[in-house]
Amino acid sequence: MRLKLLRRRLSISAPRMIVRSHLPWPLRWAAVALMFGFSAALALWAFEFGKNIAGLDRHSADELQQLRVEVAQLRAEREKAVSIANTAESLLKAEKTVQDKLAQQLKLAEAENMDMKADLGFFERLLPASAAEGVVIRGLQAELKAPGQMRFQLLAMQAGKRASEFNGRYDVTLSGTLDGKPWTFAHPGGSQALQVKQYTRVEGVIDHPPQAVVKTVSVRVMDLNGAVRATLTVKP
Numbered sequence: 001m002r003l004k005l006l007r008r009r010l011s012i013s014a015p016r017m018i019v020r021s022h023l024p025w026p027l028r029w030a031a032v033a034l035m036f037g038f039s040a041a042l043a044l045w046a047f048e049f050g051k052n053i054a055g056l057d058r059h060s061a062d063e064l065q066q067l068r069v070e071v072a073q074l075r076a077e078r079e080k081a082v083s084i085a086n087t088a089e090s091l092l093k094a095e096k097t098v099q100d101k102l103a104q105q106l107k108l109a110e111a112e113n114m115d116m117k118a119d120l121g122f123f124e125r126l127l128p129a130s131a132a133e134g135v136v137i138r139g140l141q142a143e144l145k146a147p148g149q150m151r152f153q154l155l156a157m158q159a160g161k162r163a164s165e166f167n168g169r170y171d172v173t174l175s176g177t178l179d180g181k182p183w184t185f186a187h188p189g190g191s192q193a194l195q196v197k198q199y200t201r202v203e204g205v206i207d208h209p210p211q212a213v214v215k216t217v218s219v220r221v222m223d224l225n226g227a228v229r230a231t232l233t234v235k236p
Contacts, residue, residue, distance in 0.1 A: 137219060139155040141154075142214075142235075147210040148210035156194065156199065158196055166229075167195055168193075169192060170220060170222070174208055174214050176213045183212055215236075216236075
């Protein structure tokens with residue numbers, strides 16, 4: 001029996017034997033990683049060496065520098081365009097504001113013109129049909145504004161519809177009593193210039209002694225030669 005077993009082991013039909021090393025797994029992985037790292041470094045060196053031979057790095061650096069310059073120029077042009085656009089927008093807004101103000105002023109002027117035409121028509125209807133041509137005083141108002149101050153308003157008109165412009169002067173005189181005695185006081189500035197094309201409103205304030213009692217206010221209109229053309233007296 002033993003002889004048969006010995007023959008089987010020594011013959012070709014004997015079972016195979018496997019010899020395995022007892023190297024630890026971490027060392028095996030480290031060896032594999034080292035091999036791959038060496039291969040990658042070798043490939044990178046070959047790639048860089050090939051680029052240097054072909055001159056790719058030099059051309060790439062020049063192109064990169066040129067691209068940076070072009071980008072800087074484009075940014076500067078963009079900022080300039082944005083600045084111009086902002087300035088244009090501001091100018092447009094300012095112009096629109098001015099146009100709006102002018103439109104409002106035009107509307108006010110048109111309204112004032114209509115009011116003046118209406119007033120002129122009203123004043124013309126007040127004039128008698130047989131009135132002689134020349135300047136007339138159509139209204140005079142006087143009121144005590146404060147002690148020692150008399151405020152007056154007068155309206156002078158041309159009676160004729162086609163009368164030429166009147167150039168002359170007017171003066172205002174206050175009459176009454178002061179300390180129980182008769183008192184008369186003329187405008188401190190003397191007679192004032194007066195121009196009347198169709199009608200003219202004139203107003204002012206006359207300072208007088210606060211103790212005076214004003215009973216009447218008189219207005220005279222004179223031409224440049226000093227001739228009296230119109231007078232009117234009212235009570236304040």
